[in-house]
Amino acid sequence: MKNSNKFLAVLDTLANHTILFVFCSLLIVLFSCDDLFKSDDDDPSSEGNEQTSEWKTSSSKSYEIPSAANSTTHDNISGLDFKFPEGGDGKLTVSRIVSGPNDLVVPQDSAFKVEYTGSKKIQILMKVNPGSDDFLGRYTNFDSNLCYDGGNLEGWIPEKVSSTQGGFMVYDLNLSTVVTKSAHENWEKQPVFKYIKYNKQTGWGAMSSTFRKQMNAYRETLKEYLPDARQQKFYNDAIMNMPPDLFIEMQWTWFKGGPKYVPYYSYFPAVTRCMIVQDYQSSTQNLAHEWGHYVSHVLMGDKYISFAKNPRPNKPDEHCVGLPGAKNNLIEEYAYLTEYFLTGKVGAIGSPEKGTFCVNSSKSSIKGSGSFITNEPEKVDFPDLEGFGVTLFASIVRTSNTISNYKSATVNVPVVAASLPDRKELFKICYEITAEGTNDIYEVRSKIESAIQTKFGKTDLLPAMLQPLGWSYHIKGRFVDKDGKEMEGVTAQSLTIADGKEYLLTKSTTASGKNGEFTLNEVYPGLIKLRVFYNSKSVDVTTKVTIDWTKPTNVEINVGDVVIDEESLIPYLNKTIVAGVQFEAMFSTTKGNYPLKQLVDNNTSGEKLTWGGQGFSVTKKYNTTDGPYNKYEKSVSISGSVSKNGKLIETCTASYEEKWFEVSPSTGASSLLRTIKTTITCNNIPFNTMKEDKKTISYILMGSSVQGKASMNYSEVWSDGSGLTSQNILWNDLSVNPVIVLIFIAT
Numbered sequence: 001m002k003n004s005n006k007f008l009a010v011l012d013t014l015a016n017h018t019i020l021f022v023f024c025s026l027l028i029v030l031f032s033c034d035d036l037f038k039s040d041d042d043d044p045s046s047e048g049n050e051q052t053s054e055w056k057t058s059s060s061k062s063y064e065i066p067s068a069a070n071s072t073t074h075d076n077i078s079g080l081d082f083k084f085p086e087g088g089d090g091k092l093t094v095s096r097i098v099s100g101p102n103d104l105v106v107p108q109d110s111a112f113k114v115e116y117t118g119s120k121k122i123q124i125l126m127k128v129n130p131g132s133d134d135f136l137g138r139y140t141n142f143d144s145n146l147c148y149d150g151g152n153l154e155g156w157i158p159e160k161v162s163s164t165q166g167g168f169m170v171y172d173l174n175l176s177t178v179v180t181k182s183a184h185e186n187w188e189k190q191p192v193f194k195y196i197k198y199n200k201q202t203g204w205g206a207m208s209s210t211f212r213k214q215m216n217a218y219r220e221t222l223k224e225y226l227p228d229a230r231q232q233k234f235y236n237d238a239i240m241n242m243p244p245d246l247f248i249e250m251q252w253t254w255f256k257g258g259p260k261y262v263p264y265y266s267y268f269p270a271v272t273r274c275m276i277v278q279d280y281q282s283s284t285q286n287l288a289h290e291w292g293h294y295v296s297h298v299l300m301g302d303k304y305i306s307f308a309k310n311p312r313p314n315k316p317d318e319h320c321v322g323l324p325g326a327k328n329n330l331i332e333e334y335a336y337l338t339e340y341f342l343t344g345k346v347g348a349i350g351s352p353e354k355g356t357f358c359v360n361s362s363k364s365s366i367k368g369s370g371s372f373i374t375n376e377p378e379k380v381d382f383p384d385l386e387g388f389g390v391t392l393f394a395s396i397v398r399t400s401n402t403i404s405n406y407k408s409a410t411v412n413v414p415v416v417a418a419s420l421p422d423r424k425e426l427f428k429i430c431y432e433i434t435a436e437g438t439n440d441i442y443e444v445r446s447k448i449e450s451a452i453q454t455k456f457g458k459t460d461l462l463p464a465m466l467q468p469l470g471w472s473y474h475i476k477g478r479f480v481d482k483d484g485k486e487m488e489g490v491t492a493q494s495l496t497i498a499d500g501k502e503y504l505l506t507k508s509t510t511a512s513g514k515n516g517e518f519t520l521n522e523v524y525p526g527l528i529k530l531r532v533f534y535n536s537k538s539v540d541v542t543t544k545v546t547i548d549w550t551k552p553t554n555v556e557i558n559v560g561d562v563v564i565d566e567e568s569l570i571p572y573l574n575k576t577i578v579a580g581v582q583f584e585a586m587f588s589t590t591k592g593n594y595p596l597k598q599l600v601d602n603n604t605s606g607e608k609l610t611w612g613g614q615g616f617s618v619t620k621k622y623n624t625t626d627g628p629y630n631k632y633e634k635s636v637s638i639s640g641s642v643s644k645n646g647k648l649i650e651t652c653t654a655s656y657e658e659k660w661f662e663v664s665p666s667t668g669a670s671s672l673l674r675t676i677k678t679t680i681t682c683n684n685i686p687f688n689t690m691k692e693d694k695k696t697i698s699y700i701l702m703g704s705s706v707q708g709k710a711s712m713n714y715s716e717v718w719s720d721g722s723g724l725t726s727q728n729i730l731w732n733d734l735s736v737n738p739v740i741v742l743i744f745i746a747t
Contacts, residue, residue: 004298005439006186012122019375021163023071034391044568051250054098054100054101055097055099055113055192056098056099056100057095057097057098057113058095058096058098058354059075059077059092059096059098059169060093060094060095060096060192060474061075061076061077061094061097062089062091062093062163063082063091063092063094064088064250065084065087065090065091065092065118066087067087067088067089067091069084069085069086069087069333070083070084070085070087070298071083071084071087071088072125074092075716077094077095077096077112078094078110078124078195079110079125079195080115080120080124080125080126080136080195081098081124081125081168082094082123082124082125082272083122083123083124083125083170084118084120084121084122084123085121085123086116086120086121087120088120089118089119089120090116090117090119090172091116091117091118091373092115092116092118092122093114093115093116094112094113094114094115095112095113095115096111096112097111097113097192097466097561099111100139100192100585102235108218110194110195110643111139111156111193111194112192112193112194112344113191113192113193114173114175114176114191114193115191116175118216118535120321120662121172122172122175123162123170123171123172123173124136124170124171124173124175124193124403124467125168125169125171125331125671126166126168126169126195127167127168127172128164128167128297130168130199131684132197132205133197133205134169134195134197135158135159135194135195135197136158136159136169136171136193136194136195136196137155137156137157137158137159137191137193137194137195137196137359138156138157138159138190138191138192138193138194139155139156139157139192139193139194140155140157140418141203150231154281156194156196157247158247159171166446171632173191175191183734187279188201188319188420189501195731200505205269207248207282208246208248208666209277211246211248211278211282211284211287212246213285213708214287215246215276215291217245218240218288218291218342218474219235219238219673220709221342222234222295222338222341222342223235224424224426225341225424225428225431226299226426226428226431227428227431227432227435228428228452230299230431230432230435231252234295234298234299237298238287238298239280242274242297242494244274244275244276244291244294245274245275245276245278246275246278247275247276247277247278248277248278248279248282251420258453259277259278259279259282259286259287259290260277260290261274261275261276261290261293261294261297262274262275262277262589263293263297263304263305263308265400269685273651273664274289274294275642276291276294278290279289280285284716285339285343285345285347287345288338288339288342288343289335289336289338289339289346290335290340291333291342291403291419292334292337292338292339292340292600293331293334293335293574295335295336295338295434296331296335296338298594299431299434299435300435300437301432303437304437307331307437308331309438312609315348319332319386320386320406321336321346321347321349321358321385321386321387322358322359322360322375322385322386322387323356323385324380324381324384324385324386324443324469325384325385325386326384326385326387326388326389327381327383327384327388327440327441327442328439328440328441329391330438330439330441330444331439332386332387332389332438333386333387333388333389333390333393334350334389334434336387336389336390337389337390337393337430337431338476340352340394341427346387346390347657351394352387352390352393353391353394353395353398353400353403354403354404354729355389355403355405355407355411355468355470356404356405356406356408357387357390357469358375358382358385358386358387358388358391358406358469358470359374359375359376359470360374360375360423375406375470376406377470377471377472377473377474377553377554377555378474378521378554379554379556379660380553380554381552381553381555382440382469382470382471382472382553383442383445383470383471383553384441385470385553388441388469388470389441389444391469391470392441392444392445392448392466392469393430394450394463395413395465395466395469396416396426396429396430396448396452397423397426397427397430399415399418399423400413400415401413401415402413403468405467405468405469406468406469406470406472406542411468412467412503413464413465413468413503414464414498414499414501415460416452416456417456418460422456425455426738428507429433429447429448429451429452429455432451433447433448442549442550443467445462445549446549448462449462453711457681457711458499459683459709459710460496460497460498460499460526460683460709461498461499462525463496463498463526464496464498464524464526466525467505467522467525471525471549471553472505472522472523472524472525472553473523473524473525473553473557474519474520474521474522474546474553474556474557475519475520475523475557475558475559476517476519476556476558476559477517477518477520477558477559477560477561478511478512478515478516478517478518478561478589479492479516479518479532479534479561479562479564479565480561480562480563480564481517481562481564481565481566482563482565482566484561485708486510486512486515486516487512487516487534488511488513488514488516488535488563489509489511489512489534489535489701490511490512490516490518490564490570491507491509491510491512491518491532491533491534492507492508492518492530492531492532492533493505493506493507493508493520493521493522493530493531494520494523494528494529494530495524495527495529495531495540496524496526496528497529497650497651497683497684500641500650500651501744502650503524504531505522505523506521506526508520508532519556523547523557525547525549526546526547526549527542527543527545527546527547527684528542528543528544528545528546528547528559528563529541529542529543529643529648529684531644532562532564534564537566537643538644539564539565539566539568539647540644540645540647541558541562541563541564541565541645541647542643542647542684542686543555543562544635545559545560545686549704551557566645566647568644568645569642569645569646569647569687569690569697570614570642570644570646571648572646572690572694572697572746573611573616573642573697573706573744574694575695575746576609576611576695576697576744576745577608577745577746577747578608578609578743578744578745578746578747579607579609579616579618579742579744579745580638580741580742580743580745581638581654581667581680581682581740581742581743582739582740582741582742582743583680583738583739583740583741585713604649607620609617609638609744614641614643614644614646614650615639615641616638616639616640616641616642616643616744617638617639618636618637618638618639619635619636619637619638619639620635620636621633621634621635621636622634622635628663628665629662629663629664630660630661630662630663631661631662631663631670632660632661633656633658633659633661634656634657634658634659635656635657636654636655636656637653637654637655638652638653638654638655639652639653640652640653640682640746646687646697647686647687648684648685648686648699649684649685649686649742650683650684650689651681651682651683652680652681652682652683652685652742653679653680653681653682653685654679654681654682655677655678655679655680656676656677656678657675657676657677658676658677659672659674660672660673660674660675660676661673671719672719673719674716674717674719675716675717676713676714676715676716677713677714677715678710678712678714678715679711679713680710680711680712680740681710681711681712682701682709682740682742683700683708683709683710684709685699685700685709685740685742686699686700686701687699688700688741694746695745695746695747696743696744696745696746697743697744698741698742698743698744699741699742699743700739700740700741700742701739701740701741702738703738703739706739706740710738710740
């Protein structure tokens, strides 16, 4: 632990004296003793000897370079020492710069140009000042898709410190003009430099210290919320393998371009490490966002570069929450995720848990347009909006069961889990999706749904969770009765069942016309279920239409004829006293392949199924025998609820437990051989048939539609310890398509 603390202390010391934007350069050779250069006298004729369209210089000094290794001199124009570790073979000229290509160069700045006719290594030595942070800036113009946020950096960007020796920071210089152009970046840096110094007691020093400490705190806080298998690697990378450099510009006199993250990558000729750029107006909120880009980079590794290069519909510096074109470019969503995790909000917009997060988009920062847009799901595809990805993540980790929806109305929503340990698991789900480099909003939604079902055993939560955020649809259709006749004067509202609770959207204000046609502006994704109102009655109707999550929200969906069957099944269901759940599938266990064709019911003497309005339940225990030496103890528990018209099993949980005992012929003692327990949970199972005598009512779910609407847990334990314990069975992994039948019988 002591060594670790020393190591961290060294890192912190280096961070205070390391130039914060890193460029490729040669390794430094060993530092040695100094020799004096021979210098030309100041030449008045050199005044203004460089008069180009970009750079104007005044006085110059030239130095003849001796051939002896490690020759060193002090230059009065730059105020710095120059060194030739291998000895010189040419002439060094340093010229004072009085003006440049823009207002970043002014006469009082210590800017200078370096020219060297030799071919051997040249270095600049800058004395380490404990009371200030000193930088050697090199004029650079960098425009790249890989700078987030904002694609352009121009000005005095700090050079990389090659080493620190003898109280000096050592810079290896490459004095050639470096130009790189490709599809993703344009880079130019010139052999002009500036000596930049900031006192640590100034605002800059305080800001730099605060931000460095904040980044360390971010790293420690985030670690335990990452997927278990990724925690240690992230920690090692963040400290040793790819720690981020921090560069803070105080007055926009060094460079132009706002806060951004610049990743490194192997073939890029200038950047050798990643950099977080901040300016003098930055806050810890800005820092949290750019650090979020860095976290994405560390988690994704080399995948991040191709991920970052994925073209955006707008230029990289032309983006903000609420702008369309982001459903296949989620790079900002993961930065927003970390910003939300660290601060509880995103920028000045606030919490992404609220439905209004993506509604308003100010584009004033984009080419100075100053325009303001208001988003509605009917007008724009909400999942395509920048910022919608972080609302998905926020929706599963929030602990409140009420939010404001995209219309600013307070609504109830499901909560996946509220405890701190569970919340950590949910963030781990989010960061695993991040680490996988998922770059499609629909894939993110699918992964979230699958993870919630696997980890927490909950299904059908997302419609009720995401509709208030804007993943909402609008439909049209025609109301007809069971004979196909149009029904006039019908209104409706969309409903869904999540975790056993009913959620309803706004009731339509316009009734269907004489031809039965209707429109409904707010509808949950997935299977369309409606509560319809007519003749002072209400009936729940399950349509045959399922809204695909990939449908744009701004496209109206025609659901065709919606059949309203006035007859309710509730009176008949309330007369039933037997319930059964029959399931058929093939499942492999340690004892072989088992055809799971079984009826879990209470169709024996004893306890009867009881009803309380729309709810039903029964629990019973009974014993059976198989010959004189086999005894079985069995128990059945069935409970659930149906819709208002009884046409839908909204929830049902059925469990069957069987203990098999072997009876000794000699003593009569029983010993437990095997315990089997099966639990099935079903949601939204549609009505199938009712026999003519109206005493048997069945509901069926089968084939691929089982997936997502039912789950099964099977355990089998033998006395020798073998068997299968608490195995969650995924329906689509079974060897045959499963069938689930729910039966109610009145005897």
